[in-house]
Amino acid sequence: MLKFYFNGSPNPTKVALFLEEAGIAYQPVAVDTRKGDQFKPEYLAINPNAKVPAIDDDGVKVFDSNAILLYLAEKTGKFLPANTPANRGELLSWLMFAATGVGPYSGQAVHFKHFAPERSTTPTTAISSRRSDISAFSTTTSPTAAIWSATPIPSSTWTSGAGPA
Ligand SMILES: N[C@@H](CCC(=O)N[C@@H](CS)C(=O)NCC(=O)O)C(=O)O
Numbered sequence: 001m002l003k004f005y006f007n008g009s010p011n012p013t014k015v016a017l018f019l020e021e022a023g024i025a026y027q028p029v030a031v032d033t034r035k036g037d038q039f040k041p042e043y044l045a046i047n048p049n050a051k052v053p054a055i056d057d058d059g060v061k062v063f064d065s066n067a068i069l070l071y072l073a074e075k076t077g078k079f080l081p082a083n084t085p086a087n088r089g090e091l092l093s094w095l096m097f098a099a100t101g102v103g104p105y106s107g108q109a110v111h112f113k114h115f116a117p118e119r120s121t122t123p124t125t126a127i128s129s130r131r132s133d134i135s136a137f138s139t140t141t142s143p144t145a146a147i148w149s150a151t152p153i154p155s156s157t158w159t160s161g162a163g164p165a
Helices: 010-022 065-076 085-115 123-130 132-138 143-150 155-159
Strands: 002-006 026-030 054-057 060-063
Touching: 002 010, 010 065, 010 085, 054 065, 060 065, 065 085
Parallel strands: 002 026
Antiparallel strands: 002 054, 054 060
């Protein structure tokens, strides 16, 4: 049965709504991110980015809420419009609007204001330190790594908590 790894925050809730509304049978698995359960090796094997939500669909592991929504929609055929180029374009536009705009910016505003006021290392550094296969990719070909390595702000400034002026 599909395992759904979650906590009570907004991104897992998007997936919970889909699972419930689609009538998909699933086993909920609570991940206590306040205690650091997301960093346990067994969870990192499901989501190397150490965040919820994630699913394990009988061996198919998917992480990141919008990837999960698209995966489930395509697998079940539910909540998808007729597969025309116009519909597909509109679906992808709104999904990516939520995935790359509204979601991250509002999430990061809350995270950095309330939970992590001190500056830290980049996400690319964090994820690549946990998965050697990603490390090989990100340090050589990732546009994100290239952008960070080209930034004029020394990493020591960030890790010291001083940040840019
Ligand atoms: N882009 C990810 C973001 C996931 C995310 O930020 N999850 C938060 C809860 S909403 C989390 O796991 N926070 C715990 C942590 O960062 O350690 C998604 O859409 O799934």
